[in-house]
Amino acid sequence: MTDPVDVLIVGAGASGAAVAWSLAETRMRIVCLEQGDWMNPAEYPSAGRDWEARAYSDMSISPNRRNRETDYPVNDANSPISVANFNAVGGSTILYAGHFPRFHPSDFRVKTLDGVADDWPIDYGTLEPFYAENDRMMGVSGLAGDPAYPPKESVMPPVPLGKTGQAIANGFNKLGWHWWPSDTAIATETYDGRDKCINLGACSSGCAQGAKASTDITYWPHAVRAGVEVRTRCRVREITTNGDGMASGVVYFDRDGIELFQPAEVVIVACNGVGTPRLLLNSTSGRFPNGIANTSGLVGKNLMFHPYASIQGIFDEPLDGYRGPGVCIWSQEFYETDLSRDFVRGYTYEINRGRGPVATALTGMFSGRIPFGEGHHEAYRQLFSRIAGMVGICEDLPEEHNTVTLDPELTDGHGIPAPKIDYTLSANSRRMLDHAVARATEVLTAAGAKDVITEAPIGVGGWHLMGTARMGTDPERSVVNEWGRSHDVKNLFIVDGSIFVTSAGVNPTRTIQALALYIADSMKKRLANLFD
């Protein structure tokens, strides 16, 4: 047994880092257990000539393909969308692209506005101060004044439009549709000890420059300096409970594979929308035979991914190509529900700047636009630096049959049951994807594209993991209350994307972190009677 701690956080990703930093000022003894390592940015792919190849091997977005010792396998054979993540200090922010939109006020009220899913127990106003605090900690770049949002400040100027942004913005303007420079978690100036972006173009394999705000270089250095201990290569098997039905700590395997018990007064789970239900379901006891915090039966249910459509145009003129961050501009022309369409809710377009030489070859060869053999080089040069387009991020509505359960056979390197995903694309999502493909084709054509390549949904695009331990005020319809505490176990909190009630049509991390800060703040305000 190890020395007891006041607060035990499981997972050092986007949300674990934020909650640790915020709670550090309480001077409680805080330990974070993380199954992965601290990363060394000097070893990221963009520092080597094989930078594109490594996105298919040790820095793949798929844990199954990467298969590092620090990864756990995910059985996602029964899903058209496979899970993407990263397991390390920084979590999936090591690989994320750094698109950093907020939710909108309407996103918290979908039941009231559109009669679907559920309203959140909190609203945009509740999170607004925590969005702002998180923006400062992560260092958000953008341009104030986006008409698709209530007023918000930006910490740094936006990433450049570049040739790609300019071409596609022209397309949106021709149609009279909304676009705006994206809010990004990318430093465009030196910020908080981080260097500014130098357009390496490899953000989704880790940023060697340190410009992209992964939490190992934003929150964690501050939290560690404030006294939080991070223990790496520690994989938690289960959360234990005592006779009073309170969490007593966790059982974990350390870097030598030794099983240890870590007692704690408070346990905070921050393992993401797949890792968190997996851990809760693995934590069974006489009192909680179906997994801890699961009397509602909703742990692992309502998994939401955000089905993505990819719509890429081929242009005559060279654009940014392999240069520059993937993030660029966005459009929320089709964000809010419009009853004249055949779907409810909506989506965001995020414009992709271009792709590297290898990705260009593979796109061309696998789509039949670059022949094998004779004609390869001419065809390649028609595509090189000339492919650019966008993705449509569709709001995924919660459905109980989309689940994370425990695989009966598959386990990780410590023999802990692995997660199994069962997910189907809803008819609403399918129609939204079709709409996103059709409208984006119009934009790209207006922007001068002569051909369009589409994929919907993107099969490898399960990078947003949400909804599997939803928040709410009714213990029968939710897993945690309106400030992240388990209805069943009063010293157990969840702070990651699992607690999302709905997914909105935007990337989730800025909201995940704002929620984590809000939950930490709620805890700090109630320290004297936290378990009442």
Next chain:
Amino acid sequence: MADTIATDNPFTTEEQRTLLALVGALIPPSAEFGTPGADDPVIAADILATARPYHATVASALTQIESAAAKRYDTPYPDLDAATRASIASDLSRSRFAGVGTLVTITAQCYYRDDRVMRSLGMAPRSPYPDGFDIPQGDWSLLEPVRQRGRIYKEV
């Protein structure tokens, strides 16, 4: 990359011969653009080294390719002309046989990081980091019509 090639190469001489014939057919040399083929010795060595961890998958793809050549032409694959070799590879790739996809991917990865190839594309033969790249700011006045249209988010 190429210099990581080791003597414990798991590919048999036969497999290497088929593999070279295949990658040379996928990406042939070009006099017009001054680029080598993917069967160039430096690039081929890189492909072999990169393919090593995927030996089982790649070897099964090579077996498929040889059996397609035997079935259709009764000739070993390396002895076929380049156009025929390319068309066999193309057919197998279209049938989504995973091993061929892996081989095509590895070939593109190794080919498009070769110094000569990068130069022919106007790229400096270097990693992105630490020098990075320049991109223009672009014309922000394009935002004017978006500003003029005004607020589009829904009040709640």
